[in-house]
Amino acid sequence: xxxxxxxxxxxxxxxxxxxxxxxxxxxxxxxxxxxxxxxxxxxxxxxxxxxxxxxxxxxxxxxxxxxxxxxxxxxxxxxxxxxxxxxxxxxxxxxxxxxxxxxxxxxxxxxxxxxxxxxxxxxxxxxxxxxxxxxxxxxxxxxxxxxxxxxxxxxxxxxxxxxxxxxxxxxxxxxxxxxxxxxxxxxxxxxxxxxxxxxxxxxxxxxxxxxxxxxxxx
Amino acid sequence: xxxxxxxxxxxxxxxxxxxxxxxxxxxxxxxxxxxxxxxxxxxxxxxxxxxxxxxxxxxxxxxxxxxxxxxxxxxxxxxxxxxxxxxxxxxxxxxxxxxxxxxxxxxxxxxxxxxxxxxxxxxxxxxxxxxxxxxxxxxxxxxxxxxxxxxxxxxxxxxxxxxxxxxxxxxxxxxxxxxxxxxxxxxxxxxxxxxxxxxxxxxxxxxxxxxxxxxxxxxxxxxxxxxxxxxxxxxxxxxxxxxxxxxxxxxxxxxxxxxxxxxxxxxxxxxxxxxxxxxxxxxxxxxxxxxxxxxxxxxxxxxxxxxxxxxxxxxxxxxxxxxxxxxxxxxxxxxxxxxxxxxxxxxxxxxxxxxxxxxxxxxxxxxxxxxxxxxxxxxxxxxxxxxxxxxxxxxxxxxxxxxxxxxxxxxxxxxxxxxxxxxxxxxxxxxxxxxxxxxxxxxxxxxxxxxxxxxxxxxxxxxxxxxxxxxxxxxxxxxxxxxxxxxxxxxxxxxxxxxxxxxxxxxxxxxxxxxxxxxxxxxxxxxxxxxxxxxxxxxxxxxxxxxxxxxxxxxxxxxxxxxxxxxxxxxxxxxxxxxxxxxxxxxxxxxxxxxxxxxxxxxxxxxxxxxxxxxxxxxxxxxxxxxxxxxxxxxxxxxxxxxxxxxxxxxxxxxxxxxxxxxxxxxxxxxxxxxxxxxxxxxxxxxxxxxxxxxxxxxxxxxxxxxxxxxxxxxxxxxxxxxxxxxxxxxxxxxx
Numbered sequence: 001x002x003x004x005x006x007x008x009x010x011x012x013x014x015x016x017x018x019x020x021x022x023x024x025x026x027x028x029x030x031x032x033x034x035x036x037x038x039x040x041x042x043x044x045x046x047x048x049x050x051x052x053x054x055x056x057x058x059x060x061x062x063x064x065x066x067x068x069x070x071x072x073x074x075x076x077x078x079x080x081x082x083x084x085x086x087x088x089x090x091x092x093x094x095x096x097x098x099x100x101x102x103x104x105x106x107x108x109x110x111x112x113x114x115x116x117x118x119x120x121x122x123x124x125x126x127x128x129x130x131x132x133x134x135x136x137x138x139x140x141x142x143x144x145x146x147x148x149x150x151x152x153x154x155x156x157x158x159x160x161x162x163x164x165x166x167x168x169x170x171x172x173x174x175x176x177x178x179x180x181x182x183x184x185x186x187x188x189x190x191x192x193x194x195x196x197x198x199x200x201x202x203x204x205x206x207x208x209x210x211x212x213x214x215x216x217x218x
Numbered sequence: 219x220x221x222x223x224x225x226x227x228x229x230x231x232x233x234x235x236x237x238x239x240x241x242x243x244x245x246x247x248x249x250x251x252x253x254x255x256x257x258x259x260x261x262x263x264x265x266x267x268x269x270x271x272x273x274x275x276x277x278x279x280x281x282x283x284x285x286x287x288x289x290x291x292x293x294x295x296x297x298x299x300x301x302x303x304x305x306x307x308x309x310x311x312x313x314x315x316x317x318x319x320x321x322x323x324x325x326x327x328x329x330x331x332x333x334x335x336x337x338x339x340x341x342x343x344x345x346x347x348x349x350x351x352x353x354x355x356x357x358x359x360x361x362x363x364x365x366x367x368x369x370x371x372x373x374x375x376x377x378x379x380x381x382x383x384x385x386x387x388x389x390x391x392x393x394x395x396x397x398x399x400x401x402x403x404x405x406x407x408x409x410x411x412x413x414x415x416x417x418x419x420x421x422x423x424x425x426x427x428x429x430x431x432x433x434x435x436x437x438x439x440x441x442x443x444x445x446x447x448x449x450x451x452x453x454x455x456x457x458x459x460x461x462x463x464x465x466x467x468x469x470x471x472x473x474x475x476x477x478x479x480x481x482x483x484x485x486x487x488x489x490x491x492x493x494x495x496x497x498x499x500x501x502x503x504x505x506x507x508x509x510x511x512x513x514x515x516x517x518x519x520x521x522x523x524x525x526x527x528x529x530x531x532x533x534x535x536x537x538x539x540x541x542x543x544x545x546x547x548x549x550x551x552x553x554x555x556x557x558x559x560x561x562x563x564x565x566x567x568x569x570x571x572x573x574x575x576x577x578x579x580x581x582x583x584x585x586x587x588x589x590x591x592x593x594x595x596x597x598x599x600x601x602x603x604x605x606x607x608x609x610x611x612x613x614x615x616x617x618x619x620x621x622x623x624x625x626x627x628x629x630x631x632x633x634x635x636x637x638x639x640x641x642x643x644x645x646x647x648x649x650x651x652x653x654x655x656x657x658x659x660x661x662x663x664x665x666x667x668x669x670x671x672x673x674x675x676x677x678x679x680x681x682x683x684x685x686x687x688x689x690x691x692x693x694x695x696x697x698x699x700x701x702x703x704x705x706x707x708x709x710x711x712x713x714x715x716x717x718x719x720x721x722x723x724x725x726x727x728x729x730x731x732x733x734x735x736x737x738x739x740x741x742x743x744x745x746x747x748x749x750x751x752x753x754x755x756x757x758x759x760x761x762x763x764x765x766x767x768x769x770x771x772x773x774x775x776x777x778x779x780x781x782x783x784x785x786x787x788x789x790x791x792x793x794x795x796x797x798x799x800x801x802x803x804x805x806x807x808x809x810x811x812x813x814x815x816x817x818x819x820x821x822x823x824x825x826x827x828x829x830x831x832x833x834x835x836x837x838x839x840x841x842x843x844x845x846x847x848x849x850x851x852x853x854x855x856x857x858x859x860x861x862x863x864x865x866x867x868x869x870x871x872x873x874x875x876x877x878x879x880x881x882x883x884x885x886x887x888x889x890x891x892x893x894x895x896x897x898x899x900x901x902x903x904x905x906x907x908x909x910x911x912x913x914x915x916x917x918x919x920x921x922x923x924x925x926x927x928x929x930x931x932x933x934x935x936x937x938x939x940x941x942x943x944x945x946x947x948x949x950x951x952x953x954x
Contacts, residue, residue, distance in 0.1 A: 033264045051255060055268040059259040062288070091748070096292045128748055131789065131796065131834075132344045139449050170839060170887075174894070 353881010381779025381806030382437025427712030458936025501533030777808025
């Protein structure tokens with residue numbers, strides 16, 4: 001009995017030790033932090049959850065100081081709260097998203113991912129009052145798309161957000177379902193070959209592009 | 219076993235080292251109001267949280283010892299606080315101070331309507347609004363007339379604001395004054411503005427109390443800001459019932475510069491064949507207009523040049539009021555050339571420069587003739603009848619330069635100062651008799667925008683002017699205060715003195731005159747949300763030194779105007795519909811020109827109201843726009859010289875019938891020949907209401923004739939095409 005017991009204890013202890021070393025060494029603090037952030041992002045059910053994810057990424061970013069990705073995700077998550085909460089003051093949300101994204105931009109210049117997010121934030125502001133904001137914000141949004149394409153024409157998210165924008169523009173104005181289909185198809189094509197630089201780099205959007213295309217094909 | 223104990227104890231140590239502590243606290247602003255969503259962090263770690271809806275926070279951390287707690291929230295100054303996690307875990311109650319920011323800071327709104335697409339400003343009207351106001355036919359002034367403060371005057375051009383005459387309102391493009399903003403006057407027929415609304419990205423309609431940067435306007439300043447670079451190169455063409463046009467705009471590949479030109483030809487002959495006019499046009503109105511521009515992006519700014527050249531001619535004949543058989547023929551030829559060069563630049567270290575140069579020349583030739591039934595010139599039976607035959611050539615040149623510097627002093631407070639110089643040359647040749655007039659006008663101005671907090675702001679300024687023709691100086695103080703009472707709600711107060719030179723036709727008779735003067739006091743309350751605006755404004759305006767023309771030409775005229783105005787715009791309540799309502803109450807009297815005493819002037823109605831409705835139906839790509847304007851009757855007088863008493867008396871007076879006007883327009887958006895096209899149809903006075911703007915009297919005062927529009931309605935159908943940039947983007951409604 002004794003032997004069995006001690007053996008069991010030893011086994012348990014060994015396992016605990018192994019677990020500890022893995023936790024301590026296999027992942028750096030930053031990676032673990034980002035991992036936790038992604039988990040929060042994925043599991044967010046409400047604007048509050050999403051806001052918490054944004055705030056967490058912001059804390060990671062502020063602590064790390066030299067990494068643009070946590071600022072990018074902080075801006076991205078904050079931007080999503082604007083859509084998740086229908087009562088949100090989108091201008092206020094956008095101001096904060098822009099603020100965070102600008103911090104990412106300081107660390108990472110001319111990146112298509114950042115331009116794409118800029119476009120998304122601008123479109124969110126446009127929807128507050130499309131009639132009067134169309135001119136200024138519409139031009140700004142298409143400007144970001146141009147910049148994104150210039151930085152990396154093969155980024156699939158560019159065509160996803162461009163399609164999301166243009167499918168709602170009436171056909172007579174150079175938008176519409178057909179234009180949307182073309183852009184979503186292109187986005188899906190590019191997703192097939194797209195490889196993020198690291199696991200932490202943005203890789204979202206494939207499902208959305210497929211859903212958007214399916215909805216248009218209905 | 220020993221082995222096991224060591225292991226266990228080391229594990230225990232490890233675990234205790236990793237023990238978490240709970241940190242508690244709350245976040246509020248300096249007025250103890252709850253701040254939700256603030257980010258709380260331990261500096262250098264990932265630990266932290268956000269404050270909840272009650273402003274409270276709590277989080278666990280593995281950090282130990284003395285740490286820095288960082289509390290941040292957008293729009294507030296970040297607070298860092300030292301905490302010792304081995305001793306205290308809270309509650310840490312942190313108060314954040316609001317940053318004074320342009321987005322939140324109160325701005326002075328008394329007296330002015332900001333229009334245009336400035337992103338977050340108190341936007342009231344945009345370019346799209348100008349293009350889609352029913353019955354306004356894309357005329358900026360016609361749209362401004364649907365705002366409170368402006369009168370529904372239909373027999374002469376100009377904006378008649380708060381008891382002020384048309385010439386008391388001035389227009390400014392990129393800072394410099396425009397000499398002839400409207401097409402040349404025709405008796406009893408209001409003319410359109412010369413400038414297309416498409417040229418401007420922003421319009422401020424100021425009905426009083428405006429900035430020290432603007433002078434020589436007693437009543438109102440319309441401040442127009444021209445567009446910057448176009449989005450892309452384009453070709454456009456237009457065809458309508460009254461005009462043809464084509465244009466080209468080229469944007470450089472680097473998107474750093476652009477140039478372009480437009481040409482338009484207007485001829486009302488075909489239109490007059492279909493829609494009969496109340497007067498006999500012997501020269502059908504015909505206009506040529508060409509414009510050209512270039513725009514260059516500089517290091518921290520933009521250089522813009524715009525020029526327009528226009529010629530127009532028309533001639534019309536009306537029965538003479540003093541005779542049963544004779545007619546008055548009025549012929550007009552006009553040439554106008556306008557140039558505007560502006561340069562704005564950020565100079566760094568909080569300095570900004572605005573330079574404006576403009577030159578315009580305008581030549582108007584008027585031929586007025588008394589004619590018989592065969593339309594042959596005749597000589598009248600009396601001397602005063604013969605005054606109805608004359609020729610008048612009027613030249614008006616204006617050169618000006620205006621330089622303004624902005625210096626950011628602290629926070630968002632700004633000090634602004636500058637100089638302005640104008641050289642005006644006017645010459646009238648009346649029946650061969652020449653009357654030239656030259657004036658060197660100089661002005662220096664300074665103004666400070668001081669934001670004490672986000673809730674309280676001052677605008678304090680002054681303007682010093684000198685006119686060589688009057689040989690007089692004037693100093694005009696300006697003051698405005700704005701106080702924010704809640705989210706989107708604020709009070710403003712504005713005070714200012716405004717001076718204006720007498721009109722040229724008065725100065726041609728004598729230069730022994732001084733400035734005319736108005737003093738404005740304005741109190742305004744405004745409540746805005748993104749899609750709704752409510753505004754109420756009360757004003758008192760005192761007129762002094764107005765020009766009297768009898769018994770001699772002097773500055774003894776006086777007057778006042780007071781009233782209250784309401785404005786409500788709503789784009790929220792009815793889905794996809796935008797409407798605004800404005801109402802103005804005006805009480806005004808003035809003694810000027812040959813008035814025998816203080817009278818309510820014939821351009822002022824006591825009550826004016828407008829309802830503007832716009833609805834875009836995405837399904838059919840068509841917008842429908844209605845504008846209904848109403849004004850109570852305006853007074854009219856027959857001010858007659860009584861030889862026996864050697865003075866002017868009111869021989870007759872009355873009030874016109876109420877004014878009603880329902881305007882309608884629709885815009886259909888489509889594609890034609892691969893171009894983006896907008897088809898516009900519009901009609902003024904849909905209901906055919908009888909509109910009377912006043913009366914003309916015969917010389918003996920026994921007969922009066924109503925001044926009415928030359929046709930009950932004006933119809934317009936046009937098609938605007940553009941290749942390249944999608945201009946119909948302008949018209950996309952709530953379909954995003």
